[in-house]
Amino acid sequence: MLIKTFIPASERFWKLNKLIMELDFPKIEEKILKFWKEKKIFEKLREKNQGKERWSFLDGPITANNPMGVHHAWGRTYKDLFQRYKAMQGFEQRFQNGFDCQGLWVEVEVEKEMGFKTKKDIEKFGIGKFVEACKKRVLKYSKVQTEQSIRLGQWMDWENSYYTMSDENNYAIWNFLKKCWQKKLLYKGRDVVPWCPRCGTAISQHEILTEEYQELTHKSVFVKLPVEGRKNTFFLIWTTTPWTLPANVALAVHPELIYAEVQDKEGNIFIFLKSKADLISEGKVIKEFLGEKLENLKYQGMFDELPAVKKSVEKEGHRVILWKDISEEEGTGIVHIAPGCGQEDFQLSKEFNLPVVNPTNEESKYKEGFDFLTGKLVGEAADLIFDNLNKKGLVFKIEDYAHRYPTCWRCKEELIFRLVDEWYISMEKLRKPLMEIARKIKWIPSFGLERELDWLKNMQDWLISKKRYWGLALPIYECACGNFEVIGSKEELKERAVSGWKKFEGRSPHRSWVDEVKIKCSKCKKLVSRIPDVGNPWLDAGIVPFSTMGYYENKEYWKKWFPADLICESFPGQFKNWFYAIIVMSTVLENTNPTGTIFGYASVRDEKGEEMHKSKGNAIWFDEAVEKIGAEPMRWMYAKQNPVYNLKFGYGPAEEIKRKLLTLYNVFSFFSTYVDKKDLPVASSKLPVTKNILDKWIISRFNNLIEKVTRNLDRYNASLATLAIEKFFIDDLSLWYIRRSRKKFHQGAEGRKDAIKTLYYLLLNLTKLIAPIMPFFSEEMYLSLKSDNMPESIHLSDWPKTDKEKINRDLEKKMTEVREIVTQALAQRAEVGIKVRQPLKELRIPAFAKATAGEEELLELIKEEVNVKKIVFDKKIKKEIELDTKISKTLKEEGIVRDFIRNVQKMKKEAGFLPKDRVLIYYFAEREIRNIIENKKYFILKETRTENIELKKEVIREPFYLGTKVDNQKVYLKVKKGYSKIK
Ligand SMILES: [Zn+2]
Numbered sequence: 002m003l004i005k006t007f008i009p010a011s012e013r014f015w016k017l018n019k020l021i022m023e024l025d026f027p028k029i030e031e032k033i034l035k036f037w038k039e040k041k042i043f044e045k046l047r048e049k050n051q052g053k054e055r056w057s058f059l060d061g062p063i064t065a066n067n068p069m070g071v072h073h074a075w076g077r078t079y080k081d082l083f084q085r086y087k088a089m090q091g092f093e094q095r096f097q098n099g100f101d102c103q104g105l106w107v108e109v110e111v112e113k114e115m116g117f118k119t120k121k122d123i124e125k126f127g128i129g130k131f132v133e134a135c136k137k138r139v140l141k142y143s144k145v146q147t148e149q150s151i152r153l154g155q156w157m158d159w160e161n162s163y164y165t166m167s168d169e170n171n172y173a174i175w176n177f178l179k180k181c182w183q184k185k186l187l188y189k190g191r192d193v194v195p196w197c198p199r200c201g202t203a204i205s206q207h208e209i210l211t212e213e214y215q216e217l218t219h220k221s222v223f224v225k226l227p228v229e230g231r232k233n234t235f236f237l238i239w240t241t242t243p244w245t246l247p248a249n250v251a252l253a254v255h256p257e258l259i260y261a262e263v264q265d266k267e268g269n270i271f272i273f274l275k276s277k278a279d280l281i282s283e284g285k286v287i288k289e290f291l292g293e294k295l296e297n298l299k300y301q302g303m304f305d306e307l308p309a310v311k312k313s314v315e316k317e318g319h320r321v322i323l324w325k326d327i328s329e330e331e332g333t334g335i336v337h338i339a340p341g342c343g344q345e346d347f348q349l350s351k352e353f354n355l356p357v358v359n360p361t362n363e364e365s366k367y368k369e370g371f372d373f374l375t376g377k378l379v380g381e382a383a384d385l386i387f388d389n390l391n392k393k394g395l396v397f398k399i400e401d402y403a404h405r406y407p408t409c410w411r412c413k414e415e416l417i418f419r420l421v422d423e424w425y426i427s428m429e430k431l432r433k434p435l436m437e438i439a440r441k442i443k444w445i446p447s448f449g450l451e452r453e454l455d456w457l458k459n460m461q462d463w464l465i466s467k468k469r470y471w472g473l474a475l476p477i478y479e480c481a482c483g484n485f486e487v488i489g490s491k492e493e494l495k496e497r498a499v500s501g502w503k504k505f506e507g508r509s510p511h512r513s514w515v516d517e518v519k520i521k522c523s524k525c526k527k528l529v530s531r532i533p534d535v536g537n538p539w540l541d542a543g544i545v546p547f548s549t550m551g552y553y554e555n556k557e558y559w560k561k562w563f564p565a566d567l568i569c570e571s572f573p574g575q576f577k578n579w580f581y582a583i584i585v586m587s588t589v590l591e592n593t594n595p596t597g598t599i600f601g602y603a604s605v606r607d608e609k610g611e612e613m614h615k616s617k618g619n620a621i622w623f624d625e626a627v628e629k630i631g632a633e634p635m636r637w638m639y640a641k642q643n644p645v646y647n648l649k650f651g652y653g654p655a656e657e658i659k660r661k662l663l664t665l666y667n668v669f670s671f672f673s674t675y676v677d678k679k680d681l682p683v684a685s686s687k688l689p690v691t692k693n694i695l696d697k698w699i700i701s702r703f704n705n706l707i708e709k710v711t712r713n714l715d716r717y718n719a720s721l722a723t724l725a726i727e728k729f730f731i732d733d734l735s736l737w738y739i740r741r742s743r744k745k746f747h748q749g750a751e752g753r754k755d756a757i758k759t760l761y762y763l764l765l766n767l768t769k770l771i772a773p774i775m776p777f778f779s780e781e782m783y784l785s786l787k788s789d790n791m792p793e794s795i796h797l798s799d800w801p802k803t804d805k806e807k808i809n810r811d812l813e814k815k816m817t818e819v820r821e822i823v824t825q826a827l828a829q830r831a832e833v834g835i836k837v838r839q840p841l842k843e844l845r846i847p848a849f850a851k852a853t854a855g856e857e858e859l860l861e862l863i864k865e866e867v868n869v870k871k872i873v874f875d876k877k878i879k880k881e882i883e884l885d886t887k888i889s890k891t892l893k894e895e896g897i898v899r900d901f902i903r904n905v906q907k908m909k910k911e912a913g914f915l916p917k918d919r920v921l922i923y924y925f926a927e928r929e930i931r932n933i934i935e936n937k938k939y940f941i942l943k944e945t946r947t948e949n950i951e952l953k954k955e956v957i958r959e960p961f962y963l964g965t966k967v968d969n970q971k972v973y974l975k976v977k978k979g980y981s982k983i984k
C-alpha cells in the first residue's frame with residue numbers, strides 16, 4: 002500500500018521523518034505524546050486562553066469499572082475534538098473529565114472478585130470493608146481509563162477529574178434531596194416494582210432498557226377455577242408466571258369483549274373468550290355474552306388453605322372485576338390478578354379495594370405462611386405449584402411459552418415484581434417544568450428532543466432508593482412515629498447528631514460509617530437512624546452541573562461556567578438516565594436548563610453491524626485497537642461517522658480510512674520531495690498572491706473549506722466537517738491541483754515560486770483544520786513545516802479564518818466544467834482504447850458560458866490533461882464533447898516519445914533519485930522505436946533532465962534492466978546516476 006521511496010534525510014530539508022514515511026500511526030502518536038508532555042503544550046494552551054471568553058463543556062462521567070472499549074473512544078473523540086476546536090478559537094475552558102463511581106455496576110464486579118453470591122455474604126464480610134473494596138476498584142479503573150484516554154489523544158485536566166463518590170458530590174445530592182423534601186416532592190411509597198432476586202434490590206424504570214428484555218422460555222399454565230354456586234363450571238385462566246398464583250385475589254375480564262360458556266365431552270363448562278373456543282377440543286359453545294355479565298361472580302381460590310392467603314381473602318372471597326386493558330390476543334381473556342406481584346394488579350387493588358397478598362421477601366423467596374412454598378425461591382416454585390394444583394384437579398394444560406422478559410441490567414438475572422416500600426421523587430408537579438426546560442435545550446440530532454419529551458410525558462415517579470451498599474447514603478431519617486426528615490449537609494448532620502458522630506468524623510459519607518450517626522426526631526424526640534438505603538446512581542451523575550462547578554463553594558465560579566454550552570453523550574439510554582437526571586436536578590435547584598446543547602450519537606457495532614459482546618467474541622478492546630490501527634485513523638473514523646447511525650467498527654473499515662489518509666500523506670511527501678528550504682525565503686502561512694489559475698482556484702477552494710469546516714464545527718457537526726476536509730484533500734488537492742501543477746514544482750519551472758508558496762500555505766493551514774480531529778498527525782506535519790516564528794505546537798496556533806476576497810465562485814464553477822469535460826474526454830479515450838500518452842488532434846467542446854480572462858489557461862489544462870493539440874469551440878455541441886480519435890504518423894511518434902519519457906521518470910522515482918540528480922539512460926529497442934528515440938533525443942534529455950541517452954547493442958538482461966512496453970514493443974531501459982559526454 003505504501004510507496005517506499007527512500008530518500009536519505011540528509012539530502013532534504015523538509016525532513017519528513019521515517020515514521021511519517023512509513024505512516025506508522027502508533028509510533029507517530031507515541032512520539033507526539035512525549036513531545037506534548039516534555040514541552041507542556043497543554044498547559045501552555047490553557048495559559049494562552051486564560052481569562053478569555055468562556056466555553057463550557059460538561060463531561061458526562063464514564064463508569065470507572067472496567068478498561069475502556071472502542072465504544073467509549075467514539076464519545077471521547079467528540080469531546081476532545083470540540084474542546085480542541087474551541088481552544089484553537091481562543092476560548093477558555095475547564096477541561097474537566099468525570100468518573101462515575103458509585104452503584105450496583107461496581108458492587109457486582111467486586112462481588113464477583115470476592116466470590117460473593119448474595120447480600121448476606123457482603124454483610125458477613127462487613128459493609129464498611131466492602132465499600133472500601135468498591136472504592137479501590139473505582140480508583141484502579143479510573144487510572145486505567147485515564148491512561149487510555151491520553152493514548153487516544155484526549156486533552157483533559159486529568160489531575161482534576163471529578164469523581165461522583167467524592168464528598169462534595171454526595172453532600173450536593175443531600176442538599177438537592179433536602180430541597181425536594183422541603184418542596185414536598187419526596188415520599189415513601191408502596192408499590193410493585195421490578196426487583197432483582199440476586200442483587201436484592203429494586204430496579205428503577207430508567208434502568209430497564211430495551212436491551213434488558215431477553216427472549217426466554219417459561220412454563221405457562223392454564224388453570225380452571227370453579228365458579229361458586231355452579232356445578233362443573235370453571236373460569237379458565239392462563240399465566241406465564243405461575244409463582245404469582247398463590248397471591249391471586251381476583252379475576253379480571255373485559256366488559257366489552259364476547260365471552261362464552263364452552264362445554265367439553267364430559268359435560269364440564271368452561272368460561273372464557275369466545276374467540277378462543279377451540280382451546281377445548283370438540284368443545285361446544287352453549288352460550289355467549291359480553292364480559293360485563295361476569296362482574297362480581299365468585300370463584301374458589303387456588304391456595305385459600307395457605308395461612309397467609311386465608312388471612313387476606315377470608316372476608317371477601319374471590320370475585321371477578323371488569324378491566325378494559327385486557328387484550329384478545331393472548332391467554333383466555335380472563336386475567337388472574339395478584340396485587341402483590343404485578344404493577345397493574347396493584348393499581349387495580351386500590352381501585353377495586355382488593356386484598357393484597359404479598360408473597361416474597363428481599364431474596365425473592367416465599368415468606369412465612371405459604372406452607373410448602375415458604376423459603377423457596379420464586380424462580381424454582383413452578384413445579385411445586387403445578388403438583389399442588391394437579392392434586393387439586395385444577396390444571397387444565399401446561400405448555401412452554403417463549404416471550405420477551407426483563408432481566409437485571411447488571412447481573413442478567415430474571416426480574417420479578419415485588420410489592421415494596423421505596424423512596425420516590427414525585428414527578429407530577431415537575432413534569433411540565435421539566436418539559437419546558439427540555440425545550441430550552443438545543444438537541445442534536447433534533448429527534449433527541451422528541452425522545453426526551455416522550456419520556457418526560459410518560460415517566461412515573463423517580464424511584465431513588467436501593468437496598469444496597471456502595472452508593473450515596475440517602476440522608477433520610479425515618480422515625481417510628483411516622484415523621485421523616487432529610488439532612489441537607491455534613492454540617493447539619495453534625496449539628497443534629499446525638500450519637501455516633503465521633504465514629505463517623507473524618508470519613509466519607511458512605512455506609513457503614515455514616516449509619517453510626519443518630520439524630521433526634523424533631524416531633525417525638527426519639528432516637529432516629531438513617532434509612533439503610535443508598536441512592537439511585539443517576540442522582541450521582543445528575544448533580545454534576547452543580548457539584549463540579551462550585552455551586553456550593555464558589556457561586557461566582559459556578560455562574561461563570563453554568564449552564565454548560567455542550568454535553569456530548571451516546572443517545573441510547575441517556576434520555577431516561579443522565580439527560581433526565583441533570584434536567585430534573587437543574588429544574589429543582591435553579592429552574593433552568595443545565596446546558597445549551599445536548600449532542601448525542603448512536604452505538605458502536607462490529608463490522609457487520611452486530612452488537613459487540615465479549616461472549617460473542619466480536620468485542621474489540623480499546624488497547625488492542627489503538628496498538629493495531631493507531632488512534633488517528635480511529636478518530637478520523639469516529640469523526641466522519643453520521644452520529645445518527647450506529648458505527649460499524651473493525652479492522653477492515655480502519656484500512657479503508659488509512660488508504661484515504663495515505664492520499665493526504667502523499668501530498669506532504671510530494672511537497673517535501675520537491676521543495677527545499679531555500680525555496681521559501683520567508684516561510685509564512687499568509688495567503689500568497691499568485692497569478693496562476695490553478696493556484697487561485699485551490700486557494701479559493703481552500704477558503705471555502707475553512708468556511709465550511711468552521712460552520713459545521715460551530716454546529717457540532719463533526720461528520721460534515723471531516724467529510725469536507727477529506728473531499729478537499731482527495732478530490733481538489735491531490736487529484737487535481739497537485740496532478741496538474743506537478744511540473745511547476747520542478748527546478749526552474751515557470752511559476753514555481755508561486756506554486757510553492759501556494760502549497761505551503763495550503764498544507765500549513767490544512768493541518769490546522771485537521772488538528773482537532775487528528776491531533777498527532779497534524780502536529781507531526783506541522784512540526785516539519787513550521788518556521789521559527791510560528792507557535793511551537795499546532796495546538797497553540799489560531800484557527801484559520803476564511804478570506805472571502807480569495808473566494809472566486811466564477812472560477813470554481815468553470816473549473817468544475819473543465820473537470821467534467823476532462824472526465825468525458827478521458828472516458829471516450831478509454832472507450833476506443835487509446836492511452837492518454839498518445840496525443841490526439843482536437844477536442845470539440847461547447848463554449849464556456851462567458852469568455853473571461855483566464856479562459857486560455859483553463860483550456861490549457863484541458864489540453865494537457867486530455868492530451869490534445871487543439872480545442873475547438875463548437876456551438877452546435879450542447880452538452881457532450883467530441884474527441885477526434887484519428888492518429889496521424891506524427892501523433893503516433895509523439896505518443897511513443899511521451900511513453901518512453903514516462904517510463905524513464907517512473908524508474909527514476911522507483912530508484913529514489915532526487916530531481917536534481919544527474920541521470921544516464923541506457924536502452925535497447927527494435928528499429929522503429931530506436932529511430933524515433935534517436936530523432937527526439939534532445940527533447941527527451943530535456944524533459945527527463947537526463948545527461949545522456951545511450952543505445953545498447955543488444956538486449957542485456959541485467960537486474961537493473963527493466964522490460965517495458967512502449968506501444969506494444971519491448972524496450973529495455975536502465976537509469977543510472979552519473980555524468981557523461983553528450984555524443
Ligand atoms: Zn441483579
Ligand SMILES: [Zn+2]
Binds near residue numbers: 480482483484523526
Ligand atoms: Zn418521631
